[in-house]
Amino acid sequence: MDIHTPIVINGINIKNRVALPPIVNVGWSNPDGMVSSKHIAHYERIAKGGTGLIIVEATCVNPTGRIFKYQLGIWDDNHIEGLARIAEAVHKHDTKVLIQLHHAGLTTRKAVAEKAFGPSVDPENNRSVELTQEQIDGLVNSFVSAARRAHLAGFDGVELHGAHGYLLNQFASSAINHRTDEYGGSHENRLQFAHQIIKGIREVAPPSFIIGYRMAGCSPTLTDGIEIAKLLQDYGVHYLHVSHGGEKGINPSVPNGFAFNHVVYMGTEVKKHVTVPVMVVNQIKSPERANMLLSNGLADTVAIGRDMLTDPDWVAKAKTGEAINLCVDCQPRCKRYTKPELCPLAE
Numbered sequence: 387m388d389i390h391t392p393i394v395i396n397g398i399n400i401k402n403r404v405a406l407p408p409i410v411n412v413g414w415s416n417p418d419g420m421v422s423s424k425h426i427a428h429y430e431r432i433a434k435g436g437t438g439l440i441i442v443e444a445t446c447v448n449p450t451g452r453i454f455k456y457q458l459g460i461w462d463d464n465h466i467e468g469l470a471r472i473a474e475a476v477h478k479h480d481t482k483v484l485i486q487l488h489h490a491g492l493t494t495r496k497a498v499a500e501k502a503f504g505p506s507v508d509p510e511n512n513r514s515v516e517l518t519q520e521q522i523d524g525l526v527n528s529f530v531s532a533a534r535r536a537h538l539a540g541f542d543g544v545e546l547h548g549a550h551g552y553l554l555n556q557f558a559s560s561a562i563n564h565r566t567d568e569y570g571g572s573h574e575n576r577l578q579f580a581h582q583i584i585k586g587i588r589e590v591a592p593p594s595f596i597i598g599y600r601m602a603g604c605s606p607t608l609t610d611g612i613e614i615a616k617l618l619q620d621y622g623v624h625y626l627h628v629s630h631g632g633e634k635g636i637n638p639s640v641p642n643g644f645a646f647n648h649v650v651y652m653g654t655e656v657k658k659h660v661t662v663p664v665m666v667v668n669q670i671k672s673p674e675r676a677n678m679l680l681s682n683g684l685a686d687t688v689a690i691g692r693d694m695l696t697d698p699d700w701v702a703k704a705k706t707g708e709a710i711n712l713c714v715d716c717q718p719r720c721k722r723y724t725k726p727e728l729c730p731l732a733e
């Protein structure tokens with residue numbers, strides 16, 4: 387098995403095992419969250435390069451939970467038409483397409499909303515507010531309605547953003563969630579919010595609609611991450627995409643001789659405990675390294691982020707052996723966090 391081997395996820399045939407992970411395109415939307423022509427051209431270009439799956443960037447399910455004002459939105463039926471144009475452009479190239487559903491919760495910026503809501507108050511954030519039951523019900527509804535819109539727009543499914551310290555991750559982690567009601571305490575209770583969303587999506591989308599979950603491998607520890615992965619599988623998610631847990635995640639140390647970083651390591655550890663496909667990510671970079679993970683059974687599929695942005699033909703070149711324009715790893719931070727056009731290798 388290698389990156390070019392097809393994979394079936396929830397009955398949907400994906401032509402190879404390479405995915406573009408969700409990567410926000412800062413500034414391409416207006417505050418109304420609408421799709422722009424830049425989004426459509428961008429995702430179509432990546433699809434043309436041969437990747438089997440594209441997971442469209444973190445798209446906010448409720449305007450009060452945005453990370454920044456110019457984030458793509460899926461909180462209103464008016465968003466469907468633009469999003470449908472992305473799905474259509476990607477599908478033209480026989481690439482499957484999911485959209486990541488996101489809410490920042492306690493990390494919602496002040497420029498977006500006066501209050502930042504989450505499972506519990508964050509002592510380090512004086513804008514933070516604990517969600518009431520009624521507000522939790524409202525947010526479950528926001529995620530489910532967003533999935534309904536994704537289905538209507540022609541996406542093959544959704545990926546719930548449960549990593550990087552955002553709302554779903556905040557609920558799942560005992561380092562952040564200190565509730566004493568049915569949403570806190572045990573792993574099952576902390577995942578209750580995610581479970582309600584997954585059940586709700588099943589009611590508004592057909593069984594063929596993929597429900598993926600980007601989880602924090604450490605939530606807060608890797609041991610917790612593995613328990614969370616098992617529960618998510620029981621709840622019926624169709625794949626797990628293992629990333630990190632943001633500031634409150636406790637990163638495990640990587641065993642001597644392991645050729646990848648702690649994020650990939652967490653994915654390979656999660657894989658040992660579940661049967662659903664596991665997608666690993668973070669600094670995998672080259673086809674050789676991706677193949678190493680797949681041929682040794684350490685992962686089912688790989689996500690190639692920045693290196694696919696610097697070279698949309700990553701998959702096509704992996705086939706011919708042509709050199710790939712690898713990301714130069716700008717420091718202190720990837721330039722795309724400020725403006726995608728600032729990437730020194732942007733086309």
Ligand SMILES: Cc1cc2nc3c(=O)[nH]c(=O)nc-3n(C[C@H](O)[C@H](O)[C@H](O)COP(=O)(O)O)c2cc1C
Binds near residue numbers: 407550689721
């Ligand atoms: C500019 C930028 C934006 C990102 N946006 C998102 C996002 O919208 N959702 C998400 O889950 N991760 C996001 N990530 C993380 C990526 O999906 C990915 O996990 C990360 O880039 C590591 O993979 P790579 O080394 O192959 O790039 C972002 C990363 C970057 C550099």
